[in-house]
Amino acid sequence: MEHAPKAIDVTNDVEMRTFNFFTMGIDGHPLGLHLDMAIPTILNNADEEQQKDWLPKAANREFIATYAQTEMGHGTNLKKLETTATYDPKTQEFVLNSPTITSTKWWPGNLGKSSNYAVVMAQLYTQGKCHGAHPFFVQLRDLNTHKPLKGITVGDIGPKFGMNTVDNGFLQFDHVRTPRRSMFMKHAKVLPDGRYVPPVHDKLNYSAMVFIRAAIVSGMAYHLLVTSTIAVRYSAIRRQGEITPGAGEVKVLDYQTQQHRIFPQLARGLAFRLSGQYIMKLYTQTMDDIRNGDISAVPDLHALSCGLKAVTTHHAALGLEQCRMACGGHGYSQASGFPLHYSVAVGACTYEGENMVMLLQTARHLMKIAKAIRAGQSPKSNKIVDYLFHKGPPKCLIDQAYDTNYRNVLESFEHLARRQTLEVYDKLVQLQQQGRNYEQAWNDCAVELCKATRAHVRTFLARTFVEEIDKISDLSIKSVLQDLLQLYLYYEVTECATGLLEDGFMTGQQHKYAKKKIYEALEKIRPNAVSIVDSFDFQDRELHSVLGRRDGNVYENLLKWAQSSPLNKTDVLPFHHKYLGKMMEEARQRSKI
Numbered sequence: 001m002e003h004a005p006k007a008i009d010v011t012n013d014v015e016m017r018t019f020n021f022f023t024m025g026i027d028g029h030p031l032g033l034h035l036d037m038a039i040p041t042i043l044n045n046a047d048e049e050q051q052k053d054w055l056p057k058a059a060n061r062e063f064i065a066t067y068a069q070t071e072m073g074h075g076t077n078l079k080k081l082e083t084t085a086t087y088d089p090k091t092q093e094f095v096l097n098s099p100t101i102t103s104t105k106w107w108p109g110n111l112g113k114s115s116n117y118a119v120v121m122a123q124l125y126t127q128g129k130c131h132g133a134h135p136f137f138v139q140l141r142d143l144n145t146h147k148p149l150k151g152i153t154v155g156d157i158g159p160k161f162g163m164n165t166v167d168n169g170f171l172q173f174d175h176v177r178t179p180r181r182s183m184f185m186k187h188a189k190v191l192p193d194g195r196y197v198p199p200v201h202d203k204l205n206y207s208a209m210v211f212i213r214a215a216i217v218s219g220m221a222y223h224l225l226v227t228s229t230i231a232v233r234y235s236a237i238r239r240q241g242e243i244t245p246g247a248g249e250v251k252v253l254d255y256q257t258q259q260h261r262i263f264p265q266l267a268r269g270l271a272f273r274l275s276g277q278y279i280m281k282l283y284t285q286t287m288d289d290i291r292n293g294d295i296s297a298v299p300d301l302h303a304l305s306c307g308l309k310a311v312t313t314h315h316a317a318l319g320l321e322q323c324r325m326a327c328g329g330h331g332y333s334q335a336s337g338f339p340l341h342y343s344v345a346v347g348a349c350t351y352e353g354e355n356m357v358m359l360l361q362t363a364r365h366l367m368k369i370a371k372a373i374r375a376g377q378s379p380k381s382n383k384i385v386d387y388l389f390h391k392g393p394p395k396c397l398i399d400q401a402y403d404t405n406y407r408n409v410l411e412s413f414e415h416l417a418r419r420q421t422l423e424v425y426d427k428l429v430q431l432q433q434q435g436r437n438y439e440q441a442w443n444d445c446a447v448e449l450c451k452a453t454r455a456h457v458r459t460f461l462a463r464t465f466v467e468e469i470d471k472i473s474d475l476s477i478k479s480v481l482q483d484l485l486q487l488y489l490y491y492e493v494t495e496c497a498t499g500l501l502e503d504g505f506m507t508g509q510q511h512k513y514a515k516k517k518i519y520e521a522l523e524k525i526r527p528n529a530v531s532i533v534d535s536f537d538f539q540d541r542e543l544h545s546v547l548g549r550r551d552g553n554v555y556e557n558l559l560k561w562a563q564s565s566p567l568n569k570t571d572v573l574p575f576h577h578k579y580l581g582k583m584m585e586e587a588r589q590r591s592k593i
């Protein structure tokens with residue numbers, strides 16, 4: 001008996017995301033910000049009554065909302081946002097206003113044409129006092145005509161580096177009135193008479209950003225695993241040159257340089273995937289804690305999500321580019337899929353907090369820990385940062401036989417993170433003792449502060465990778481993943497070798513040992529590489545790549561792909577005789593004279 005196809009349940013988040021993903025590709029769609037930021041804001045920042053009203057409608061797509069925070073003049077420094085929401089107790093309304101050109105909201109995804117509502121971040125004024133940026137849920141367009149409401153100017157910001165299926169927009173308010181209850185009131189409130197009730201933690205309004213920063217980690221894993229799948233598969237069919245003269249052309253994947261280019265991206269993709277799961281669990285747990293009145297984990301979550309976001313997006317951008325270059329000329333064609341994946345992935349280096357700014361946020365947290373260490377305090381049973389309090393071995397032991405579960409490699413990462421953190425802390429203190437104020441001293445130390453964050457995040461990623469692989473009980477799977485783990489760890493050792501060699505912790509000999517372990521891992525991974533990427537079970541329609549086809553039939557499909565180009569619809573372009581043809585004809589005539 002035939003069954004009618006099951007309809008998509010639009011209120012089921014996973015079902016809907018999967019559907020969107022396969023039907024609309026990866027560069028975004030009109031519901032992206034609605035699902036990723038507006039709904040999380042409602043969940044975490046609307047009070048019970050507001051949620052009852054907004055959430056079912058949002059889940060049911062009765063409206064489309066976006067997250068409008070960034071302005072033309074300020075994206076990073078939220079304290080300087082210029083949009084105002086001034087409370088008028090007479091009418092119990094807020095008046096939203098964009099006082100300057102630079103206060104124009106600029107960048108929000110799906111704001112330009114799709115959304116009819118927005119979470120708007122605006123400086124809250126009541127009883128003559130500014131209380132900082134707060135979120136408001138504001139209607140922008142008429143629900144029937146979809147025309148902008150009175151006082152609202154809204155539109156698209158134009159083509160971008162990528163993600164051009166998303167209508168990133170601009171928005172201006174000219175004294176637009178919105179009811180008092182359009183302010184998100186779970187944490188802070190404005191009472192009908194205008195009194196302001198502060199939140200228990202003044203950064204709870206930023207929870208949607210924390211959510212996306214955490215989600216980005218898995219997103220970057222996805223991009224890296226997809227692009228390394230393309231590069232591995234293509235390298236397994238591409239033959240070029242000989243290793244043994246006369247033995248015939250080899251698959252380019254047999255070249256050590258090719259493996260060294262691609263396999264670390266695969267390993268990093270897995271590492272990001274495992275840490276992505278960890279941070280998402282931490283996010284969910286922390287949001288539950290907040291609901292129960294416990295905000296103690298907020299700083300840890302914020303610090304870890306900022307650092308992971310910055311490091312994983314940066315490494316994904318570098319890794320994607322390596323995968324592209326590893327595919328030679330065909331990698332530069334849009335048929336490879338790389339331009340699409342690259343332009344989407346690199347946006348994440350900027351959105352949801354510019355990467356340097358994010359590294360510095362984590363460093364802020366590290367400096368507090370350094371202060372506690374220097375004051376002789378004990379660790380507080382915090383799995384993520386406690387290692388900073390402990391003294392590790394005085395010398396690197398990566399080449400010693402005592403290694404169980406890579407403890408000696410992890411100790412090397414811990415050593416570097418600890419040293420970098422404490423050294424930059426000491427420099428901060430010293431500069432202040434020499435007369436610099438804290439902010440000036442901070443700026444003088446900024447590059448070193450970022451290095452401390454990177455070292456700390458490297459330690460976290462590596463430890464999570466080791467711990468998760470250790471939990472696997474299927475030995476055949478475990479052994480393949482252990483090869484990738486070996487590559488990951490020693491590759492990271494060589495990446496931070498300058499820091500490990502700088503203070504004599506690691507010897508030149510040990511550096512050479514790490515390189516040897518990399519080459520050994522590459523060799524072990526090579527025979528399994530295609531099976532590993534096949535096991536991710538990406539569908540061809542996800543890869544968007546002729547080079548990365550699962551069936552390996554690259555060349556015939558590359559030709560078909562080129563032949564289907566609009567330029568090839570006719571043998572002779574319609575305007576040929578008008579321009580190029582005419583030019584050549586005239587030149588020929590002239591040379592005859």
Ligand SMILES: CCCCCCCCCCCCCCCC(=O)SCCNC(=O)CCNC(=O)[C@H](O)C(C)(C)COP(=O)(O)OP(=O)(O)OC[C@H]1O[C@@H](n2cnc3c(N)ncnc32)[C@H](O)[C@@H]1OP(=O)(O)O
Nearest residue numbers: 036069075076077078079203206215216219302351352353
């Ligand atoms: C297949 C692919 C899938 C991909 C995966 C999914 C992706 C899905 C696609 C999405 C598509 C694009 C979506 C883009 C959407 C936008 O880009 S939305 C706009 C995002 N904008 C930003 O991120 C702005 C960045 N700036 C900031 O977050 C803040 O201004 C800064 C830089 C953190 C500083 O904030 P501030 O208000 O000036 O704070 P300040 O007074 O300096 O106080 C700092 C204190 O607050 C704390 N703090 C600051 N922020 C927080 C926070 N959030 N929580 C807790 N504490 C905080 C600090 O730790 C510090 O604490 P203390 O050290 O003082 O104890």
Ligand SMILES: Cc1cc2nc3c(=O)[nH]c(=O)nc-3n(C[C@H](O)[C@H](O)[C@H](O)COP(=O)(O)OP(=O)(O)OC[C@H]3O[C@@H](n4cnc5c(N)ncnc54)[C@H](O)[C@@H]3O)c2cc1C
Nearest residue numbers: 067068069070074075076107108109347351352353354356
């Ligand atoms: C694809 C995309 C989608 C986006 N979607 C949205 C959205 O949906 N909603 C939304 O509200 N916004 C969105 N944005 C905006 C985005 O969040 C901001 O662009 C981002 O937060 C960076 O802010 P900025 O543009 O002001 O950069 P700037 O802060 O001007 O950065 C410029 C440079 O200054 C440096 N810098 C700035 N401050 C400091 C500091 N304190 N210390 C050291 N260096 C500093 C930065 O590191 C950077 O190198 C999106 C952006 C992009 C690219």
